[in-house]
Amino acid sequence: MCFIYLKSAVFIVSLPLPQPTLIQQFRSLLRGRGWLSAPKTQKSHFDKVDVESRVIETNRPITDLDVPDADIVMPTWWETAERAAKLSPRKGTKVYFLQHYEAFDYVPKGRVEATCRLPMHKIAVAQWLADIARNEYGDLSVSLVPPTVDTKQFYDPQSRAKQPRGKQLVPTVGMYYTTTPWKGCDIALKAFSIAAKKIPNLRLVAFGCGHDGPLAHLLPEGTEYNKEATQDQLKEFYSKCDAWLFSSRSEGFGLPILEAMACGTPVIGTPAGAAPELLAGGGGILVKPEDPEDMAKAIEQICQLSDAEWRAMSETALETVRNYTWEDATNLLEAAFYTALERQAQLTNKT
Template sequence: MKITFVLGNWMSLRGGVRVVAEHAKNLMQRGHDVFVVSPGRPQPTWKQQLRSLLKGQGWISRPKNLPSHFDNTDIPRQILNHPAPVTDADVPDADVVVAGWWETAEWVANLSTSKGAKAYFIQNYEMHDYLPKEKVEATFSLPLHKITHKWLADLMATQYGDPNCSVLPNGVNTKQFNAPSRQKQAVPTVGLLYSQVYWKGCDISLKALSIAAQKIPNLHLVVFSSEDPSPDLPLPPETEYYKKPPQSQIKDIYAKCDVWLCGSLKEGFHLPPLEAMACRCPVVSTRVSGPMDTVTDGVNGYIVPVGDFTALAERLVDVLSLSDTQWKVMSDAAYETAHRYTWDYATDLLEAALHTAIERQKRGDFS
């Protein structure tokens, strides 16, 4: 197949870009022709430049290239020399063209049929206050074949009247995320991904940690993030903090933890808990997509209701209080679960979903 991915910005370290990069790499290894395209970032206007100069802030420099999950890959990709939208002139003729988020779904819907059957890879329910919710919601009714996670497929069926979505869980790179069998840490250790984005629920996680620390006073916290901690969302003293660690180091961060904590309010398919499990780390999480698909209570971790920091704390204590033997059983179960969710398996499902999009176009489902 000739496959085009249309992204809002592929020059990013966001999780959604990482997922597309993994799929694109695997599809190419299977002999498919893959092309990834994004619009150029808008250049500062003369008015903006003048305002900046008058404020003494100097000339606004041209946006620089940023790190990306596509770095060090041979995936054909392009950032256009003009801002959004992406149009027919920007993409090759193909068998299928895939929108990577809500705004690109609008662009893909307007492409000619020669650009391929139209698919919409929905990685999250982007109904956020900082986005135009009516426009986001309107994309769920566009004539595109939806590819998404199970909970979103259920939502598309019940709330938006589309029962024909292809279900696609995320995968984990089990070569990159792996760890040998181990015992508990000498000091009880909890891992966490830090973010100030409200729906990531770091405030919930930190409340849970504070409660758990009352029963486990020597509890140690290990954190990584793409940002600096905020005074409005401070981390406990003595937190072991890694900012933008190299991808090769993240598995070691997971492997030094006894339990991985997730207090998110919502997720598309949250990948870090699955990566932690691949590194033999049990997970305690709220009931969000990703953990709710992979974690079984008392087997490889625990799931609690969204927003319930007290329950999170109780389950953290449960895992950290296990004997070495009991913890190792849970650790090994987490590893075995994660290693069933390979990217090869996920790409099998994506290939099938893209073929479904092509067949639906041929049948005239979207005419």
């Protein structure tokens, strides 16, 4: 949860890492694994950001005493939306940041839906989320603020050396490897297997989420795989590919699409998150959901392009990122905050 001041100051309040429950401790003891230790401090997204933050000492309700008075208070998850709704008006106009439709199988759907009906101005990161807020919850004033990527972090290293990039000498596609079902790793692997029968020298590169997992043996022989790539290494993986496979079944937005495009790599993507909008301009190919064969056809299509045709698609992918900068995104976000303040002022005047 973050608290935004219009004087350009940001204050972030977050909860600590979850502690093992008593039931989890007993199960661990019964299985002979001993007493579970408290989770160690992990790296945070805010470690290198010059932003004041506070971690609440326990996983308890957040109260007015925990947060400063502000212009805007912005919850970023359905549970924090519940907590923000109980804060006094002094803590700021409430703005709900929708990064996904969070009625997942493992959360209480009714409570999630209730937060979507809260009288908070909504900011959606993708059109499909804005459509849900409008069509299913009757909110006709949703601000669409898509994220973008840092082109100082994601770029084609060859372009910085003034060496225009062309197709790979060996046809190569890439993917993010994870065992999380909704990421669709199985779809991408099946698509690669189908395409490889028609492109015998087709190569796969992948990076993962820090562990091999039970599906590691499914990676084709010869795959270049880094199970724990650093953020600085990601551009190297994207830039080795003629196409990047985005196979998610569900996404809030889908930042890997923009990360790959910023490196000049066309994307073959399922219609999850913002993929329909991002790929509409021709910087990749949108394929059918749950259809490895359609993704395999797209792999063949890109691999069969001439070098000139591939460079044109690559340039289109780059333009998709160049045409929407961090400045554009921050301007939209600031405009959304002002819209929220104006709506709150109108509501206050009516009462």
